[in-house]
Amino acid sequence: MVAVSQSSENLTLTIFTPTFNRADLLPRLFDSIKSQVDQGDPVEWLVIDDGSTDDTFDVLERFSRERKDIVRSVHVENGGKHRAINLAAKIARGNWIIIVDSDDRLLPGAVREVLDKVRLASGDSRIAVLRALSLFPEIDIEHSFNVVKNPCQYADWVNCQSSFDTTEVVLRTALLMNPFPEFPRERFMAEGLLWHEIDKTHLTLFINRRWVECFYQGDGLSAHSARSRASSPRGAMSVYAAMLDSELSPRLSLRSSINWWRYYYHAAYQYREVVREISVSVAYAPFGWFMYFRDRLSDR
Numbered sequence: 001m002v003a004v005s006q007s008s009e010n011l012t013l014t015i016f017t018p019t020f021n022r023a024d025l026l027p028r029l030f031d032s033i034k035s036q037v038d039q040g041d042p043v044e045w046l047v048i049d050d051g052s053t054d055d056t057f058d059v060l061e062r063f064s065r066e067r068k069d070i071v072r073s074v075h076v077e078n079g080g081k082h083r084a085i086n087l088a089a090k091i092a093r094g095n096w097i098i099i100v101d102s103d104d105r106l107l108p109g110a111v112r113e114v115l116d117k118v119r120l121a122s123g124d125s126r127i128a129v130l131r132a133l134s135l136f137p138e139i140d141i142e143h144s145f146n147v148v149k150n151p152c153q154y155a156d157w158v159n160c161q162s163s164f165d166t167t168e169v170v171l172r173t174a175l176l177m178n179p180f181p182e183f184p185r186e187r188f189m190a191e192g193l194l195w196h197e198i199d200k201t202h203l204t205l206f207i208n209r210r211w212v213e214c215f216y217q218g219d220g221l222s223a224h225s226a227r228s229r230a231s232s233p234r235g236a237m238s239v240y241a242a243m244l245d246s247e248l249s250p251r252l253s254l255r256s257s258i259n260w261w262r263y264y265y266h267a268a269y270q271y272r273e274v275v276r277e278i279s280v281s282v283a284y285a286p287f288g289w290f291m292y293f294r295d296r297l298s299d300r
Contacts, residue, residue: 014094018084019102051078080187089175128202189235233267261288
């Protein structure tokens with residue numbers, strides 16, 4: 001079921017939220033958005049409900065009644081965040097899309113800052129991603145981007161600095177050009193695939209400002225990253241293949257090669273068939289098998 005406002009005009013910014021069973025947390029995010037977006041602003045909040053079984057539908061209906069000028073919600077069968085991003089790229093009205101998870105909130109003043117930055121970035125056809133900092137109140141760490149030049153390739157950043165969770169604002173056309181592959185029965189794919197694919201044609205602008213406050217959930221994707229990859233191994237293989245197709249440092253290339261084989265074995269076990277598309281040297285296969293074997297032991 002889809003709840004939308006009647007306007008179909010292009011906007012500057014879509015605040016996009018994929019959600020699954022977060023009815024109790026969505027009000028915090030909604031409050032942080034509605035307090036910053038006035039009627040007539042070129043901003044919408046697009047929520048894709050990924051098959052929730054709690055009260056998410058009713059909560060979103062209430063939001064829509066209160067602020068029908070900005071709230072749109074789409075309800076789909078559970079398929080994972082990467083599928084929700086693919087759908088958002090197709091139906092968003094904003095030229096730029098900021099991804100804000102349902103358990104987070106926008107910091108005061110963030111919307112105005114994002115609008116200012118995307119208007120400036122729109123004048124540079126090389127830029128397709130704005131990458132800003134995130135605030136983690138539960139973690140006593142302050143990050144900053146240490147890139148040598150800015151804008152630059154996403155790979156330049158991960159090569160020079162240990163990566164950390166960030167806030168991304170993405171050009172909608174770049175999302176349309178680089179959809180996530182969708183594999184049957186798999187519901188997880190890391191967003192790193194998207195950043196490495198966009199890296200082939202565009203640059204990233206790094207911004208040392210915090211726009212989103214993040215709250216990790218015990219049952220969230222971040223808390224179970226390795227297990228999520230193991231349950232969706234073809235997606236994991238696609239991510240590491242995209243990384244290996246990028247200009248990574250020898251250290252990261254080595255790790256990506258081993259992990260590709262790690263999830264190759266997960267795919268072979270899960271689907272009971274040999275995965276024939278071998279895109280990584282077999283020299284790394286024994287190390288990948290060891291990682292796979294360790295995963296299996298930890299699941300017992």
